[in-house]
Amino acid sequence: MEKDNQKYVYIALIYIPSAVGRFVKFWTCYGYSHVTFSFDENLENCHAFSRIKENTPFVGGYVNEKKSYYTSGKDVNINTIIYKVPVTDGEYEDIKKYIEQIANDKEYLYNMYSMCTLAVIRGFRIYKAMHCTEFIAQILTRISSVKMSKKWYKYLPRHFNNDLKEYTVYKGILDTKNAKRDDKDFFFKPVDKKEYRKKSIYIFKELIYRLIFKKCSPDFDYKKAKFIDEE
Numbered sequence: 001m002e003k004d005n006q007k008y009v010y011i012a013l014i015y016i017p018s019a020v021g022r023f024v025k026f027w028t029c030y031g032y033s034h035v036t037f038s039f040d041e042n043l044e045n046c047h048a049f050s051r052i053k054e055n056t057p058f059v060g061g062y063v064n065e066k067k068s069y070y071t072s073g074k075d076v077n078i079n080t081i082i083y084k085v086p087v088t089d090g091e092y093e094d095i096k097k098y099i100e101q102i103a104n105d106k107e108y109l110y111n112m113y114s115m116c117t118l119a120v121i122r123g124f125r126i127y128k129a130m131h132c133t134e135f136i137a138q139i140l141t142r143i144s145s146v147k148m149s150k151k152w153y154k155y156l157p158r159h160f161n162n163d164l165k166e167y168t169v170y171k172g173i174l175d176t177k178n179a180k181r182d183d184k185d186f187f188f189k190p191v192d193k194k195e196y197r198k199k200s201i202y203i204f205k206e207l208i209y210r211l212i213f214k215k216c217s218p219d220f221d222y223k224k225a226k227f228i229d230e231e
Contacts, residue, residue, distance in 0.1 A: 007092045009143075010038045011136060011164060012046070013081040013157055014174065016070050020057045028119045030158045031079065035136045036065055039096075041084065043067065043174070047099050049110060049135040052227050053191050058200040059227060060110030062103045062135075066185075067174065073181020073188075078174040083164040086145050094142050102135070106222040113207055114153070123154040127210040133157060186229040199225060 013032040015025060024033035036048040046065040051057050054072060063069070070078050087095070102108060111129035114121075118133070130138070137152035140163070149163050181188060202224045209217045 011083045015079040032157045049130045067176045067179035071179045080174040082170040083167040084169040125153045
């Protein structure tokens with residue numbers, strides 16, 4: 001019997017039918033390419049480490065996701081598994097603080113190197129850099145009801161299903177009937193290709209520095225590594 005005051009959080013495995021989504025699905029030999037977190041059972045407001053803009057897979061970081069980001073506003077089926085995980089009041093507040101901390105830390109980058117080699121090398125840490133599975137696994141380390149089978153930076157999408165299977169509440173097509181594309185949304189605004197290339201090169205170099213020296217480069221400039229919403 002559930003306690004009336006029991007708190008829950010929601011984790012969802014998702015297949016995003018994008019170029020990166022197809023790559024991850026093929027590379028990991030698993031049907032889901034992304035993992036996200038929500039305090040909301042309807043997944044209307046999610047938290048993840050992902051691309052910052054629609055067509056910029058190498059320029060990423062913390063993203064407050066909407067369902068339209070998965071569909072690009074198109075009428076497509078998004079396969080998902082949703083887990084409803086019990087947490088204590090303290091854990092709930094700790095997770096909120098952790099997400100807020102990450103969201104406000106401008107030094108965090110998307111760990112593209114680890115993501116691209118995850119299926120072979122099984123993950124490696126880079127200072128202040130994460131990809132989607134690392135971010136969600138970090139959240140899981142704060143939940144006592146979850147017994148983690150691996151270190152947080154070694155998680156593949158399939159490992160979440162292994163460790164969270166008992167908390168499964170839904171497996172099927174994600175409800176995206178309200179996932180309309182808003183071209184005024186920062187995520188969907190067009191990106192200059194030259195600017196994207198410059199940022200990608202800057203990020204690649206910065207990640208190598210962090211991998212070697214375990215810290216940000218002395219002259220790191222987050223504006224060179226991120227797209228900034230000026231509005």
